[in-house]
Amino acid sequence: MNDTLNAAWLWLRAFFVNEGQRIRRHPFITAAMAPVFALMYLLVLIPLTPSIDHIKKVRTSAPTVVMSSDGQVLAEFKRVNRESVKLDAISPNVTAALLATEDHRFFEHHGMDLRRTFSALVRTLRGDTQGGSTITQQLARNMFPEEIGRAQTINRKLKEAITAAKIEWVYSKNDILEMYLNTVPFLYNAHGIEMAAQTYFDKSASELDLLESATLIGMLKGTSYYNPVINPERSVIRRNTVLAQLVKYDKLKQADYDILKAKPLGLDFERKEEDLGSAPHVASQLKRWLISWADRKGYNIYGDGLVIQTTIDSRLQNFAVEALQRQADKLQTIADGAWGKRMGANKALLQTFIRESTQYRAARETGMAEAEALAKVQEDTTFIQALWNDKTTLQASFLAMDPFDGQVRAWVGSRDFKQDQFDHVQQARRQPGSTFKPFVYGAAFEQGISPMQTFVDSQMEIRIDAKTVWKPGDVHETTGEPTTLRDALVHSKNTVTAQLMMQVGPARVAKVAYDMGVRTSKLDAVPSLALGTSPVTLKEMVSAYGTIANNGTYVEPILVLRIEDRNHAVIEEFHQKPNEQGLQTAAAQTLLDVMRGVIDKGTGAGIRSRFGLQGDLAGKTGTTQDNTDGWFILMHPRLVSGSWVGFNDNRITMGDAWGQGARNALNIVGDFMQLSVKAKVVDPKALFAAPKQVDSMDKVNDWINSVFNSQPVEQQEQPMAATTASSGSPQIITIYQSGPTATPAPMVQDFQQPVQGQVQGQVQGQVQEYVRAPEYVRPTESMRAPEYIRPPQVIRVPEYVRPPQVVNTQPSSPPIITYGLAPSAPFYSGPGNITTVPVLPPSRDNEQ
Template sequence: MSYSDDELREYFERPENRRRSGKDPSQGDDIRPRTPVGRYWFNRLKDREKAAAASIVSWTALVVLAGTLGLGGYFLTLLDEIPPTREIENPEFQLATVAYTADGQELQRYAYQNRSWATYEDISPHVINALWATEDHRFYDHWGIDMQGLLIAVPVSILKGDPRGASTITQQLARNLYNTRIGRRVTVERKLKEMVTAVQLERRYTKEEIMEMYLNTVDFGYPAFGIESAARMYFGKQPRDLTLLESATLVGMLQGTSLYHPVNNPENARKRRNVVLSQMERRGVIEPGTAAALADEPVETSFRSEAITRSLAPYFAEYVRRELEAWGERSGYDIYEDGLIVYTTLDSRLQKMAATAVDSVATCLQAVADYEWSEKGDDEMVWSLNMCDYLRFEDSSWSELYKENPSLIRNIQVDTERYQAMRRLGMDRSEIFQLLDANEAYMDSLKAAKHRLEAGFVAMDPQTGYVKAWVGGREITRDWYDHVAIARRQPGSTFKPFVYTAAIDNGWSPYYQLPDDSVKYVDPITEVEWNPTNFTEISGRMMTLREALAHSVNTVTAQLMLEVGPSQVAFYAKRMGIDTPLAEVPALALGTSDVTLLDMTQAYSTFANGGLRYEPTVISRIEDRQGNILFEANTPPREALSEVTAYTMTDMLRAVIREGSGIRIVAGEYQLGQYDLAGKTGTTQDAADTWFMMIHPDLVMGSWVGFNDPRFRFRTNYWGQGARTALHVVGTFFRDAAAEDSLFVTKASRFPAPSVYGAPESYFSPASLDSLAAPPDSVDTSNGSERRRRVGW
């Protein structure tokens, strides 16, 4: 084909002609597509409409492919944050370590998240049905992602700008199991992680297993993690026993554990519970009309806090926790995550008796102290010989103590952290005192803490060292200071048996005599003079060691100490179980070095066990969650004393109970003379500490009663004695234990006697029991208004 000169000139001079590429000058308009894809399909199909359709399909496929590749690339960036297959197949759960008493009662749980596992079969069907009906009614139909729900939720989320909703139970489980990887922030990224993980979970687990894992990992409000903890904490039962209403209440909490808390917000919890019931009715898992019929039912709980302060033995539980932590560090276990099972030595029945004894006796003695330091009190006179008679008085100001000691209030203010903080700020002393005095609420609180009488009690099995009861104080919420294992106080006369033990073991006879006469000793190095006196007057007569110990005669004990030597006495005390530092000076004989109640009880158990020393044991066995034994207590005893020495001392301590300062146990209000008992009372200077130790072949007991601050004490000498304070704690406990028909202690039990000794059956004959004299102050106190003169003991 050829073009004329005019046609060529027109083509090059007019641009619009050049734009019509592909046009044949001899033909009409050019119909070929302009895009490469369009021209490609036009050249292949030779049809403009078909080429246009093919182009649209191609562009759509290209966009889809690009989106798929982009999304795939995005998912690749999330791979490091999505749980790997190994974690999906073997998820790790934080499980609480549960400690039990020796008789099978739950003592305490130790956990970051208080969770114990409940199998699917152990969960009430009401819980299962309430959960899927409310949270994910297509749970049994989807494969981890509810596409129908997602299609509804996505537009709503876009409109609201909040990517929530449509999370299946499986997605929620993914978040519970792998919250550090998936996160909890409300973002599209988190949703995608959830979805991918949920699909993997569905591939590897059955619906029942997913439901079980979900209910064991979900938070029901601190500190209840999982259905087992929630059922026990809110309703005091196992998950299998939850009723329809209880199940609906717990499932309702999942929308907001604080807002729908059944204890703190019962009305909100009731409304939410009714929503759950309506959903269950809607899905056909309960009969029509059930939700309406139950709508007005109140939310009833049996709330039991898992806090250690609510344990039946909180001080003991705290001591066990410290022991477990130390064992875990040595053995490579985390007691807060590994779900261990711990069996302790405590007996819940004896523990309740001990707690009751401490509470009842300390309450009455608190009233005594409050009365004595009120305006009605007196230094020499007692109002009643019955401690509980004082409960009628309400004055707890201790005004007379502050009158006798004007500087005391300033001294206790100086000891406070608030005073020390003000001093560090450069404030003047007088300015600080003025501010503290003006703060009445603070001063009342400070005084109340100082006036509060405290007590400690512990009981051990002497034949094993197993601790059976432990009361570290009157109320742990007021005072965490454990008066069994932590508090160190002077033991007073309860330390004397170590002096006599050192003597007996080195050849002294129980019938060796010393004069009850004044003692004067001057330390050759310090030139400090020591001249101890008796609580009662010095008699001047000769006394056997047995008699002197029975009646707690200080002068005889002091002379014996000088003969035996302080270092020898300290040696025997440590050998028997006293682990605290002891000052090896003559005054040690009268209990001037601080000890713990637990150490004293261990040492006295050596007497009861024929000279064998067992370490106090609080944990008998530890198992992992599969029941494999990880630890079992099997500490052999050590021979601390010869059998002859131990029994000789035990027999001398029998005299304390049968004729000495502990006679109230057998001849007073307790009437326990048919039991083989021995013991010792103790009181320190100014009655700051009062003690009583008592041993029986089946049980060894120790009690301390006093004030945390030694500057506070009983006012009269009558009440400031171990024989009238701590003895009552032990006596009340043992009387209650003895009432259980030989379950804990028996009348037939006898201390192990060497062959050279005869059995002490004469002690327990009817004639011997009838001859026991009542304490001199066991008189009728029915006339409570009558004031009586002080009776020394």
């Protein structure tokens, strides 16, 4: 239609030029025909301009708002970076400058200034495209750029005039001024006077003085040409022109003008980026999805004021962002120390990065040889340093969800959305390492295998085919001893997990992982899958661990609950697919109970020791080959949270000291949970439905944890015959008599100095019970050994206080024993006969 109108206009113009002589000979015919032509043309244009209803809706246009589950705004979807303000919140200096410069008869006309319009029409016919638009016409162009267009043609000017008349019909003059000042662009993604004031002068529009107002209004003639940042001289000239207009229309005294025109611009420029909110990756994902939804439903996400109700908890989201940034910054400091000085030492790797760059490819496309192009790019040391810095920038992600309803509570896709918009929660697929092991054990428990079943922890070879042999190993040496499945998962034993994988079957493990939540990533059903060699997403892993926490029931993660209109009437609600049984309930509860041990005494113990988190918790750490990826996922009865840490380019790896999941990703989750518990958003007293299946060794470890994390235990009365230290000495009690049940254990209250105590009582034969020796604590703290272990069990524990010297071992007389700090733990085979057991090294995250 526009092409037709343009053709008609060109024909009409040519007609007047070619027939000019004849028309001039018949002035009365010309006068009679001109209004007819004009009226017909206007009648054709009117339907092509915005309707009255459309114009009314623009005033109430509102962006889509993304809301958190606790009623906070997470993001807004706006077409431009604009902050609308009321007219009475705009400085009168602005409106005075605007009217004096752009439209001094604004309050006298009805959208068109006939004198200016006629003058502009004549100039257009002559080929001069200078404008003569009123403020209302400019508003029409700003509000309806697609309908009116930007081309300097008579069509556009007529459509402007028609639309302006409609605007004047619908709105008051003050409304028009307000809308105009809120829509006019000022460069640097600043739309409207409020954003312009913040961008150029770092203040609100209500605070603009006369000089600042004149500077901004002066830009409207040509924002780029009169840009005060790039072209300050032009801007000063244009500003002074605006001031002169104020003098012309008696809004400014000549004397004041003479003073003001000599003053500098006084800019305080800072580009204002659009507020991305606390969950930018969530907002970005939702925006892409919402555009498609709105197209199908007939909505405009930028103007219809839609309200998106999400499952995100703004408090947890803020804690997640804070924890991830704090811990990732610490890790980046380590990474900078490890990689920052190694650019020269990694010449081959650096040259590989250069060959992959656009600069290198551009050089090669010019015909340069490989060596020449490489040397050319390397001459730009600034680019080389930036390339290296980009490659060695550590990334991290975090996700938390409710395992029972699948509602996502916090989502952080990268360290900084502005720097890296790639979403490492849902888009990135990385090897999960040992965080995949629970699927192997879950499949085994589902087949009836007991967590107390033992496998020998030793090096092994698994033949994959006639030519391939897989040799799974651990970071630390194997013990060569039988190890229960419970301990193997707690301490992340690769060799035992590989044996279990072969017993259960890779295909079965892959199926269990899918059922539990790993549903979008392809899993290779091969033996090495047991150690997490198939890449997956963090979202899948957290979802699958949610199945464990939810007694084996898989619940699909959900982010959007409903979409409402601006009046909060529900347009559409969203529900997950029906829940599925991803793992048998008994197997899931057994698996969760075993994974409690990871937090209590295994590779995830840092959650308690470093962050002081108590309560019913379970989880798993994960580390991949060469410390490429670090993982940690923690299960709380009402929240499953997980984190991944690594580099975007997996050729850059982390060091042994900080590259394990227990030393990087765990810190992010621990920091997050610590903040959440402290703020009372997460209940530390919540309990899983899965019962605790505690054996005797677990009781000992629980007791040790209670010693280190609680007040000293007071001494209790002993029911058995015992020995008492002499008066004034710390009390030392030694039990010699065996019994069918555990006997209250000895208590030592001070280890600063070796003490002597005379044992009272007669030795009754050989000792039949061996004392389980817990770790000693700091001097003056009390502790109590929880039970006696029977003779067949050999106990290996850290340092312990033992009798290093038996002074008197005559059976007929009481022995005198000196107690002191010893480097190793004893086990007793009889009075006076002490056998030393070597101390085992402390357990570490031994994942590959």
